[in-house]
Amino acid sequence: MNTAQHTQETEIIARTRIGIIGGGQLGLMISEAARKLGFASVVVLDPTPQCPASTVAEQIVGNLKDPIALRQLADRADILTYEIEHINTQALQNLQDEGVKIYPAPELLGIIQNKFEQKEFLARHGIPVAPYCAISSPADIEQAIQRWGYPLVLKARKDAYDGRGNARINGPEDIEDALAKLGDRELYIEKCLDLDKELGIMIARNQRGESSTFPVVEMIHERDICLTVLAPASISAALQAEAQKMASESIDKLEGIGIFGVEMFLDKQGKIWLNEIAPRPHNSGHYTIEACQTSQFEQHLRAVVNLSLTPTTMLYPAAVMENILGERNGPAEVHWSRDYDHEHVFPHIYGKRETKIDRKMGHITVVGDDLDKVYTEAKEARATLSI
Template structure:
């Protein structure tokens, strides 16, 4: 929700034009936050005409990796940011060298885009990550098997998200299929941890180095997609504190500016492991729009424009976010089988004209006093919607 600004901050907001590389649902919600805060308007770059963000922002139609299109976007704005990480870091670095302001920095993005390089960066700084090994030859996989046994996860180093780029290896019988799935991509392998829960946290850092974390949440995945978020995570407060401390240290080490979604594992021995970082707003933080004093989208805008960071306190004791994932292929046609309580149930449809199986079409956030009750209400609301 909108936080008050000082007179100086309000003047900065009113005079700052922001460009976003990517015009999907994250760009849409960034645009909505920018309108509420009083920014003069967002300009987004996206290859799909009438992208979701175009409902609240001016859109340039073009490839996210096209240096010419990126230059055109940068020339229109004061600050450039992005809502997707699979973009052209070389072109962004060139823009930065020309004097354009860009957050998070292209050098940080280059680390995060390559998941193996990300693991190396974190491991070298003492951040707990699952044991990993680069797979440069078939013999390297044998080293991993000898070292850790099964199960293992074979992963693509680049261009992997929502489980696309992962292949689980439970035994030798799975090895051939795993390599076939991931083709000739650059690969690494991770030891599988015995998981109790998957956790996540949004952490923001502004230009002057102030850091703020939202509450730690539990993530429940469906087909490797973050499907349900429980806030706050039903875990021991000591784990909440540990995850937030690791998140703050990680973003400080990266010298990140903006908001970051960080995914963690809690194993059955009670150990916390950092899984991966997204240098942008994240699905795990959608609940913050209604449930927290400052949403992840407002916080990102505050961070990249070097405003003071907003309060991350929850406005309700409990919140649950459930993704609206496509269940068929064809034109989108949202329909409700029964009404919902608009005071406690908040529905966000992203305006995508075509639905596809597992495509993120929207999300529902439910708030209340008891996490289990809210969870049941969220599942009921989702079941009442077809799309």
Template sequence: MSDLPLPPGSTLGVLGGGQLGRMISQAASRLGFDVVILDPEADSPAGRVSAAQIVAGYDDPDALTRLGRLCDVVTFEFENVPAASIERLAEAGALVAPGPTALRVAQDRVDEKTFLNAVGATTVDFAVVDTLSDLDEAVAVIGLPALLKTRREGYDGKGQVWIRDAAETAAAFEAISGRPAILEAAAAFTRELSVIAARDRDGAVAVYPLGENRHANGVLKITLAPAEVSAAGQARAHEIAEAILDGLDYVGVLGVELFELADGTLLVNEIAPRVHNTGHWTQDGCVCDQFEQHVRAVVGWPLGPTAAHARVEMTNLLGDEVEAWRDLASDPAVRLHLYGKAEARPGRKMAHVNRVLGSA
């Protein structure tokens, strides 16, 4: 195991070669680190800006062994990396951050909500659903409307269906192919907020200002940050983030999605044990963005400052929206972040733009 803090010239491994891995790699290179990507897709967006890429599945034992030997520390860019892969790396002596506990919790929505409530981060009411009978019973207890989600996988609105009438339960269960699921009560929220926070290896926590999120067709479209939030709301979000980070003994950056109710109460929707789409605004709104912060945490460096110096509107570019890059590049208030993806499929995240709205 490497001594910490890791000096420049050390090597960081990243499981995942998408846009988040790409931006982690770019941040790491600014700090003088080499990066090795492991991803099953050859010529991945992250691989093309890194020192090397291992082309293999995330559960390939030989590839994991090679990654562990090449790298001084290993992290990941998305939460569907098998927790067993992280455990394998750790058991082989590799330094890994975040650890497998965070992955295991975040990969199962029942485990996630159970954990959140245990650390004092309140969620909506929920029930475990394994059978259609379970679903009917859950609807009777929780009430309608309610949201049925698969326990595992699913993102950007996938793997979930709203139930608004008790007669819809069978169709809803069929829509998720009868997979193990969770039924969540509807949250009467006024807006969705998110908080990006980091924890280092000594337990110090740094929290960014909240962002306000707006979705289209189940996919994040816009984040406005810093959001207009009361001092009490900001303090409560900080408290929630710190409780989650400490409860997971977490190292790195984590995203927490929140529902704000009419009375200001904050409920946790879900957590993401990684850098997060709603934190992209920090690239142009903060001295130390979320990607550099994540690298700092996992290599044992001090956490960077989180205060905002600018107000930013982050907009995801989906599918062929990226074709507007020429016009966007000519706008002096916009900074364009392209992901290097070859195919602009409908709904696919191809880039984002940060529009600077003024000083914070």
């Protein structure tokens, strides 16, 4: 970037007000990046008083689906973005129709919110996705079993995240329980692939259609929640390139603006399948704050404001992110059993006042020269923290 372009972008940033729908940990880290860049102001909408993002941004206390609260946020911002998909798409569409700038666009959010529609969109555009079909009755499940065999996973089309909204069917004895768990929701069913790894990639795209990908990472899940991220993923250069190409094609087809977390499956035959897309910063990109030249949060802001996208090269050969998940229910109390290496270990505590089992309370990123060694150090660092 030359000096004139840098000066022009600095001036744009200084006069632009950012509004964020949602003030949880992602809203917090977007706000921190916005403050660091020098945006004119940052306002978040969140129903919880003194939400995590309120420590660095102004907060409007209100429901994320309330059209009045959303309009109040829009009145105080030049550009709206969001940290969560489960919001009022129609209210956002109405605001956009009136001229409010919202990125990613409400139309795109409508596709992403419904995971079945998301699969349909990707399949229509030639993106490989696991075999799936709509479900409206138990007979449809039987047809899927006859077609693909076991295991299968029954999925809710909407309001599903971190495994909530999924029910695995390993045999006929699981069908009744799966329907009991999800049967009152709109459903679809998906064939379970024989997985080698679960991969993730962050990709940003601005209004000019310029895009920028981060390194492909490996995600390790427990109880369907992303627990660990290994960067970069231990895969071949050819697979890295294939994953980046698949992510780029998907976001181009969606005409996405902002940052997107693209989750993928690598099966044991070496084929990559796209699992799902998050139209926002994502767990799999938290490591970028310390480990990359540009964080996912800064790149998101640069994309939605239509600035140039800056380099995403890793600053270290290896990085590991460990999610800090709640282990009990009650008031949050942060305690370290011993000190940590402040040059290579970077804890982020989100400031949530109540801890709950499996609630995301923070994360730790560890950087270094060797991925296996860094992974061990990350596990050790996590073990010294209770919250």
